[in-house]
Amino acid sequence: xxxxxxxxxxxxxxxxxxxxxxxxxxxxxxxxxxxxxxxxxxxxxxxxxxxxxxxxxxxxxxxxxxxxxxxxxxxxxxxxxxxxxxxxxxxxxxxxxxxxxxxxxxxxxxxxxxxxxxxxxxxxxxxxxxxxxxxxxxxxxxxxxxxxxxxxxxxxxxxxxxxxxxxxxxxxxxxxxxxxxxxxxxxxxxx
Amino acid sequence: xxxxxxxxxxxxxxxxxxxxxxxxxxxxxxxxxxxxxxxxxxxxxxxxxxxxxxxxxxxxxxxxxxxxxxxxxxxxxxxxxxxxxxxxxxxxxxxxxxxxxxxxxxxxxxxxxxxxxxxxxxxxxxxxxxxxxxxxxxxxxxxxxxxxxxxxxxxxxxxxxxxxxxxxxxxxxxxxxxxxxxxxxxxxxxxxxxxxxxxxxxxxxxxxxxxxxx
Numbered sequence: 001x002x003x004x005x006x007x008x009x010x011x012x013x014x015x016x017x018x019x020x021x022x023x024x025x026x027x028x029x030x031x032x033x034x035x036x037x038x039x040x041x042x043x044x045x046x047x048x049x050x051x052x053x054x055x056x057x058x059x060x061x062x063x064x065x066x067x068x069x070x071x072x073x074x075x076x077x078x079x080x081x082x083x084x085x086x087x088x089x090x091x092x093x094x095x096x097x098x099x100x101x102x103x104x105x106x107x108x109x110x111x112x113x114x115x116x117x118x119x120x121x122x123x124x125x126x127x128x129x130x131x132x133x134x135x136x137x138x139x140x141x142x143x144x145x146x147x148x149x150x151x152x153x154x155x156x157x158x159x160x161x162x163x164x165x166x167x168x169x170x171x172x173x174x175x176x177x178x179x180x181x182x183x184x185x186x187x188x189x190x191x
Numbered sequence: 192x193x194x195x196x197x198x199x200x201x202x203x204x205x206x207x208x209x210x211x212x213x214x215x216x217x218x219x220x221x222x223x224x225x226x227x228x229x230x231x232x233x234x235x236x237x238x239x240x241x242x243x244x245x246x247x248x249x250x251x252x253x254x255x256x257x258x259x260x261x262x263x264x265x266x267x268x269x270x271x272x273x274x275x276x277x278x279x280x281x282x283x284x285x286x287x288x289x290x291x292x293x294x295x296x297x298x299x300x301x302x303x304x305x306x307x308x309x310x311x312x313x314x315x316x317x318x319x320x321x322x323x324x325x326x327x328x329x330x331x332x333x334x335x336x337x338x339x340x341x342x343x344x345x346x347x348x349x350x351x352x353x354x355x356x357x358x359x360x361x362x363x364x365x366x367x368x369x370x371x372x373x374x375x376x377x378x379x380x381x382x383x384x385x386x387x388x389x390x391x392x393x394x395x396x397x398x399x400x401x402x403x404x405x
Binding site: 013015016017018019020021022023025026027028031043046047049050051053055056057058059060061062065066069070074077081084085087088089091092093095096097099105106107108109110111112113114115116117118119120121122123124125126127128130131134135152153155156159160163164170171173174175176177178179180181182184185186189 | 235236237238239241242243267268270271272273274275276277278279280281282285286289290294297301305307308309311312313315316319320326327330331332333334335336337338339340341342343344345346347348350351354361362363365366367368369370373374379380381383384386387388390391392394395396398399
């Protein structure tokens, strides 16, 4: 299958099945882009999530542009982005056209109510796939000497504290962890 | 910059003209489309913090400032945007575009919404590939992996504690089962979504049925 068709279909699925906004698209992107097609390594995917956090724009659109660009240049980026927004365009326009104020809207909200816990679980699952290789060098949870990355664990704990207790802005927290690691690596390398 | 400065002073009067024409029932399509395009472009380029923020700002622009959509109708449109698959920011642009100018409105506002991330990510992707192996870039990105993991875990914690607090046993069960299925058993994300959606549909149907019977 042509790479354009693959890009289009992969992002069509991402666009069609991500309900709930925010990180809801992340598990789907990971499954298609990292798992199924291997277009990005897990490390590149994590960088993409980081970049998406720090720039405006939805993560799915960012991912479509980034992956499309890497795989097949600007035409690839355009095709992946179109695939990603096509389901929205159709679904939302049809709903807006019929302007559902009555039962069907309640049905949709009811379905959405059950999707929310599923989406939370899948975001957690995708988050662990990012967290575990960041803390454990072999990519598997094991506290053997040399496998557990103590410095990264400290950055993670500091970041979690700043986010959850002190309610810092996520962008600021990520910039801080990046800066701390840069200082640490520079220290190790040059001192 | 030059073009932007040229447009700024006249924007107020153009908006006023469109508002008057709308009030008089005379829609000038070109001006509506232009307004849609630049509103979604601007909001998409400068709004950090995700789709929910953009939807709020769209409401402010089209309901409070321009008075093109009335408040109740906007609430329904926002509900449609949030209930549909895909990015909320794009969905918000679609509902507003469709409401004001039909299919051409959808096309114009979607273009406005996706152009900024498209351009920004295209530029970043170029730099990313060129500088990925650079010592400084690599160290910063490595550290940020810890930061972004913490951001995701804290978001999950907030969302999950909302579900735990609601004391809805079935939702709690869905959360646990989907996590085990997806993380440990490797069940496909789309199957997890379809399964949860089916449970939701059945629950809602039972509630309607029960409501009609009583």
